[in-house]
Amino acid sequence: MSTAEAPPPSAAAPAAALPNPTELLKSRSYLALLFLGALIGVPVAAIAYFFLVGVGKAQTYVFATLPKEFGFSSQPQWWPFIPLFISGVLVALSIQYLPGTSGHEPAEGFKAGGLVQPSELPGIIIASFATLALGVVLGPEAPLIAIGSGLGVLAVHLLKKDAPQMASVVIGAAGSFAAISTLLGSPLVGAFLLMEASGIGGPLLGIVLVPGLLAAGIGSLIFVGLDHWTGLTAPTLSISNIPHVGAPSLVLFLWAIAIGLICAVVGSGIRRIALWLQAVVTPRRLLLTPVVGLGVGVLVLIFTEVTGKSGSFVLFSGQTQLPTLIHEAGSWAVGSVILLIACKAIAYGLSLSSFRGGPIFPALFVGSAIGIALSHVGGLPLITGVGLGIGGMSVAMLGLPLVSVLLPALFLAQDAVDLLPLIIVAVVVSYVASAHVAPKLPTETSPSAGSGAPAPGPAGS
Secondary structure: OOHHHOOOOOOOOOHHHOOOHHHHHHOHHHHHHHHHHHHHHHHHHHHHHHHHHHHHHHHHHHHHHHHHHOOOOOOOOOOOHHHHHHHHHHHHHHHHHOOOOOOOOHHHOOOOOOOOOHHHHHHHHHHHHHHHHOOOOOEOHHHHHHHHHHHHHHHHHHHOOOOOHHHHHHHHHHHHHHHOOOOOOOHHHHHHHHHHHHOOOHHHHHHHHHHHHHHHHHHHHHHHHHHHHHOOOOOOOOOOOOOOOOOOOHHHHHHHHHHHHHHHHHHHHHHHHHHHHHHHHHHHHHHHHHHHHHHHHHHHHHHHHHHOOOHHHOOOOOOOHHHHHHHOHHHOOHHHHHHHHHHHHHHHHHHHHHOOOEOHHHHHHHHHHHHHHHHOOOOOOHHHHHHHHHHHHHHHHHOOHHHHHHHHHHHOHHHHHHHHHHHHHHHHHHHHHHHHHOOOOHHHHOOOOOOOOOOOOHHHO
């Protein structure tokens, strides 16, 4: 979490009023924070692990097992309407009546800064679980970050009610690091995500970062250990057994520019849908959130009726479906991929407007699908298109260029060296283009909005 949560010194305050990072690092209180950060990583990682496992089990039960228990041999095409409507009801009730807002508004961009108060945890857990388990097109990363922060702050309050604000900031950040430590395939990527999104920087960067990295490392070990001890598997995004690509070329450089521009336009469209609909839904949340869920169901029905493919490609965050889409890309007609992009992107925008979850995984899925569709044109290898699409769409939706370069480089590790120059081009083009075509966020209308440096992408809030 950001050190900006502590009250900033006034412009007239002398520089000496700022904490000295070296002195803080040597202090006994900081060593105590470091130890507490290590300790908090264990229960937070375990809670995050079982949250993810629970979401996966619930998805399987609701969409595969439950229809058979009602006597259907397979899931009827209209079935998604039921869980999506129920999700809208539960999320609306949670936001309306539980403390806090059940998490931040995902339409306003990815946010990782700020402390989550323990009283907000029930709303965050209920709303995000209802969103993720019942088929809405959002991911688990934002709820996990919020849950980790809230648990970290709770630990500080339980140990010392009058603990200084900095203690809550540091341990809240450590909790977030631990919760998201392996979701993106590497605790290092999670660390970069939190740093870039929350605006952590300056001389106090290391003070906040070190306990978080320690908690993330311990959290990764807990995830691995629980996989072994329980026989379960928490979902993480990994793409294996992909074909190798060759060295960059001028043609691929031009493709990187084109994909960057396409992703900026598509991302802008998704965000415009989300922000416009958010303004409509918010005053009538209890009535309209379930209706938005039904809208996602309509898109699933259109896709399955036209293509004959599984509705799961439109439902959910895409975290589980993405490897399947890439491995089976050769069996998809280009028209089916284009319809998938349209349905998934619109469902993504609808979900951002009203529900509670993270924007990362649907962005990766839509970007991959764009790359797959363009690979049918010729001159663009499939995996190159996927990597460029992931990078371009990530930065269009998140506004985090560093993380947007790291994500495709991590997932396509065996080709990272060859693809990295092209991914950087696609990310930069999409990032700059998004500054010109993306809608303004509500928080960007105020000069004082934001805790970090302003960015043209949605995370600049």
